[in-house]
Amino acid sequence: MATGEVRQKPIELILARNFLASLSTPSFLVDHHGQLVYFNDAAGALLGKRFEETGAMSAREWGARWGPFGEDGAPLPYEELPLTTALKQGHPAAGRFTVRDSSGRQHQILSSALPVVGADAFRGAIVFFWPLDSSRDLIGASP
Numbered sequence: 001m002a003t004g005e006v007r008q009k010p011i012e013l014i015l016a017r018n019f020l021a022s023l024s025t026p027s028f029l030v031d032h033h034g035q036l037v038y039f040n041d042a043a044g045a046l047l048g049k050r051f052e053e054t055g056a057m058s059a060r061e062w063g064a065r066w067g068p069f070g071e072d073g074a075p076l077p078y079e080e081l082p083l084t085t086a087l088k089q090g091h092p093a094a095g096r097f098t099v100r101d102s103s104g105r106q107h108q109i110l111s112s113a114l115p116v117v118g119a120d121a122f123r124g125a126i127v128f129f130w131p132l133d134s135s136r137d138l139i140g141a142s143p
Contacts, residue, residue: 012116012123013037020126026109029116031124034059034078034087046109046131048102068097068111086113086125096132108132 013031017038020027026046028039036057044050047066057065059078068076078084082093094112101107111129115122 009037010118010121010123012118016116016124016126025128026130027126027128029124029126030059030083030087032087032122034083036062037124043129046101046107046129047099066101067099068095068109069100069106070098073098082111082113083125083127086115086127087122090115090117090122099129 009031013029016029020029020038020040023040024042026040026043028043029037031037036059038056039047039051041050063075063078068081070076076097082095085091085093092112092114094110096108096110098106099109109129109131111127113125113127116124116126
């Protein structure tokens, strides 16, 4: 690829992003390196920022900003996340975690990660999550 060229995202990630954009279930999309390439408005409502405000982020960056955190409040190692299982082992995984929004408030969530596999290669993963905070209704909410 020549200097200055923009590399096209795999079609599976483009289609997954379009799908997530239409959902009211909080969700995000990572590429095969764990880089956050998109999160939908429902996730933005929980996290306190829209994707358009943050853009793509490395796993280290989004982990430090939002978590997830264990019951003791310590950040969970990336290698132990269901997302990583979906990325490295190619099968769904789930867990219960604490995340922190942009204002510092913590939220308990359930999370399910699903691998995104194309016809010729592994592309990334979709993570759906649902807040367990009974007072938080994300459907139709905006950050």
